[in-house]
Amino acid sequence: MDSNRPSYDPAFVEPKWHARWAERRTNEPDLDAAPRPYYNLMMFPYPSAEGLHVGNLFAFTGADAYGRFKRMQGLNVFEPIGFDAFGIHSENFALKLGLHPAELIPRNIANFTRQLTSMGGMFAWEHALSTTDPRYYKWTQWIFLQLFKRGLAYRKKGAVNWCPTDKTVLANEQVIAGACERCGSMVETRVLEQWYFRITDYAGRLLDNLDDPTRMDWSATTVQAQKNWIGRSDGAEVVFRVVGHDNTQIPVYTTRPDTLFGATFLVIAPEHPLAAVLTTVATRASVERYVADAAAKDLVTRRVGDREKSGVFTGSFAINPATGKPIPVWIADYVLMEYGTGAIMAVPGHDERDFAFATRFELPILRVVANEGEHAASPLEHAVVDVGHGRMVNSASFDDMPAADAKVAVTAWLERDGHGKGSVQYRLYDWCISRQRYWGPPIPIIYCDDCGAVPVPEEQLPVILPPVEDFRPDDSGVSPLARHADWYHVPCPKCGKPARRETDVSDTFLDSAWYFLRYPSTEFDDRAFDPERTRRWLPVDNYIGGNEHAVLHLLYARFVTMVLHDAGLLSFEEPFRRFRAHGLIIKEGTKMSKSKGNVVNPDEYVARWGADTLRTYLMFLGPYQDGGDFRDAGISGPRRFLDRIWELVTDALHPDCRDAEILQDVLVKWHQTKKKVAAEMDLLHYNTAIAALMELVNALREQNCVEYGVVRELVQMVAPFAPHFAEECWERLGQQGSIFDSAWPEFDEALTVTDEITVVIQVNGKVRGNVNVSRRTDEATIRELALEEAGVQRHLAGKTITKFVYVPGRLVNFVVAS
């Protein structure tokens, strides 16, 4: 490099453009008048004390590159950012440091803001938000009230998951294999009065919309995760009459009504309300002992699958409506009260769990479906669950019917004879939103002895979280706010008598279930979201985030949006038109974790290589939707790539490079690159887009081409990845304004193909040569040319050609017999 050429120095370029962007408000679209609004959203971060890690940066860079690309395609892109700053994480960390979260969080947010600025995100900072801001959580509380108004928020006493370390209730979603999702402690069960949202009322719609392409275009893996979570199953409710109790019936839920004739006993959950009714004098003592034991166990232990079956006989019998025969009713904790009707018909011949139970307690096992070639009376060593092609046996008039048909036929018979009906069940549970903690929005409810649970009037919102020093949680099962009588004693809004505030705060997932509605309307304090702004910007056009939120955040956000839609407050019921899950970054082949000490701090890399190099590297190291392996050794490649473009820009400034002649090869490569990059950007295939740009750079260097127009468009195409760098190159090229207000390069389809093509010649599918011909050459000519190739002749010698395959523009294949 000539000594008088200025070299690329990110330490100079990057701060320069941060200042320019801020000063010129480059990243602030006109929210009231943008003609082609495009809402580009990424999952907002939790501002941890450690700062942004490289995984966050990977996620944000990919989302940002997409937003910048869309903007260069002429859309008015709104790319907001904010902070999900309430919650147990922040509170626990504050406790550890002996700080108040209200002190800690602003500090963390300042650090995140610095880092997010340095990475060069196209963020509309004027609309940044924090969920901890009373101007924000006022509306989080308002959302709670909207649900309350519609009867979708209710209070229930029930067994809940209790984390002994975090000292709070956890949603089932937050319990992973019996342990707290956040701290890993084994979860216990407690009985507490909690607030729930009736998300189960929406299970069907939440499921059905997933398959509606007019509403949702989501990553397939995320859709699948939501489907599994909602867990629809189709079956039937069957009613069993109890012998000797004329008014007592036991409804059970089954997905296999076809096996009704094989139901040899019933099992009800220990908490089932009929447990006491069905118990006889002889069995009372043993039943009471069993039920008490079950109650002492926590919910999680009861859900561990392969425990040995336990249970107790009630002493009662029920009539199987199909056979008319009495079958015993048992109590066992493998039946869950929360699912279905809390009672099952046990079919040990065709269900592994029922089989294990029947074996343990010597209950009869009967086969009612036989697979092809299998005798119904074959030894009963295990349950036959898969009966896809089986036929009915031991089932009276249904005998010999294919099992799949019997499911429908038995359900129809049940309905006709009044023994039951077809029924759909969902695995989804209602959403418990109460948290016995401090660092969250207080639930806006006041308890009055006369009026009950009274919502705080909307004009009194927000219910400010008081700045108490003593916010440490304890084992009492009530929130720290309950220790602050001066705060919670208030008059009842209805009758004015002394009343008490709810002292629990709401789940962090409620904060994040509506933040995307707030971004376009952050300056309004008299409404959660402005109708006109919302109409212009929502639903979100593109949402990018981690699949770890596939079933929590994304489902809750959909639910809240659907409720607001039903309340007439939103015109759409699905908030995210397109969602793409990004992958995860690992370090040198292993997971990053604090304990391994291999968490990559992006600051060091930004300082050493520049944010643009780091961004380009992150987008290059693997497919965005899969993630990749961050290796220190690899980053020099992308830096070299940018250095070479810088040099091409320097050379292109020479007056001779304007409208210089472009070699045919370069011209074609240029247009092919433009075509490929645009297509790959849209699919988020950033690694291959960058590879294509690298190929163009290599071609330009090999052919010694620095034609101004080609270099200018190269700079435009690298801009989504290296925005500061591209702006600087743009300016050096003498271009006016921000490169992000320039139009994405167009390509000419006719110039993406060459006239001369290479046709591969195969003999029996093996490559034996090739010929260069004009694209217009006909098949016969190509065949003649192919036969002249030395390598082809060698392999054809003494053989007979039995077939000739011609794939236009690609290859020919001679099939020979020896």
Add this chain to the structure above:
RNA sequence: GCUCGGGUGGCGGAAUGGCAUACGCAGGGGACUUAAAAUCCCUGGGGACGAAAGUCCCGUGCGGGUUCGAGUCCCGCCCCGAGCACCA
């Protein structure tokens, strides 16, 4: 156990059923330099034969199959990762 991903050089990874290993990293050789870094050029799956040019064989986790042709499609396995897990 169930569901969804995935298995390709030394490494990260490319490949609408059509030249496997694009692009990048690391490596080897060379140029420049007092030297090093940086930069630039060449090379780059394994094996056999050959002085070389080259020729041939084998190669995308394993075993079958479909096809003129399979990393790609089908069947049966193995392994890794993620999620769910007594959901009747």
